[in-house]
Amino acid sequence: MSRNLRKLMQLGRGSYGTVHLAVPISPSFSTKACAAVKSSMLEHSSTLQKEDRVLQCLSSCPEIVHCYGNELSFENGRRVYNLLLEYASGGSLFDMIQSYGGSIPEQKVKIYTRMMLKGLCLRELKLK
Numbered sequence: 001m002s003r004n005l006r007k008l009m010q011l012g013r014g015s016y017g018t019v020h021l022a023v024p025i026s027p028s029f030s031t032k033a034c035a036a037v038k039s040s041m042l043e044h045s046s047t048l049q050k051e052d053r054v055l056q057c058l059s060s061c062p063e064i065v066h067c068y069g070n071e072l073s074f075e076n077g078r079r080v081y082n083l084l085l086e087y088a089s090g091g092s093l094f095d096m097i098q099s100y101g102g103s104i105p106e107q108k109v110k111i112y113t114r115m116m117l118k119g120l121c122l123r124e125l126k127l128k
């Protein structure tokens with residue numbers, strides 16, 4: 001059970017964790033809005049922990065999903081590492097490409113490419 005958030009439905013699953021929609025249950029948690037929680041067993045969480053560090057470096061970039069931090073929970077007697085993320089209600093870029101039938105309009109390509117380059121530039125600066 002997490003101290004800050006209650007997990008609701010599963011949003012998806014990636015190579016390194018399972019993502020759930022979650023609602024804040026602690027008044028002191030950074031946001032009142034829904035969040036996304038990406039979780040994996042603590043012993044397999046090194047990639048999620050790296051993602052946490054990278055997202056902390058990018059926290060000043062509004063184009064990149066905000067990370068509220070991490071916390072450990074106990075689920076079915078096992079320690080689980082949870083990465084607490086801003087909920088991206090529009091889904092992933094892949095979801096959007098699929099919704100356009102496989103290729104997105106050039107104008108959208110420009111917008112999203114600019115966002116990604118801005119994030120990469122920022123990361124480059126912070127890691128120097």
Ligand SMILES: Nc1ncnc2c1ncn2[C@@H]1O[C@H](COP(=O)(O)OP(=O)(O)OP(=O)(O)O)[C@@H](O)[C@H]1O
Binds near residue numbers: 015038089091
């Ligand atoms: N912040 C978020 N808000 C809303 N949905 C999310 C969020 N993060 C992930 N998801 C959902 O969970 C799915 C899995 O995400 P995750 O980041 O774990 O893996 P991925 O990047 O899609 O794949 P991989 O890790 O294999 O490269 C996504 O495809 C998306 O549908």
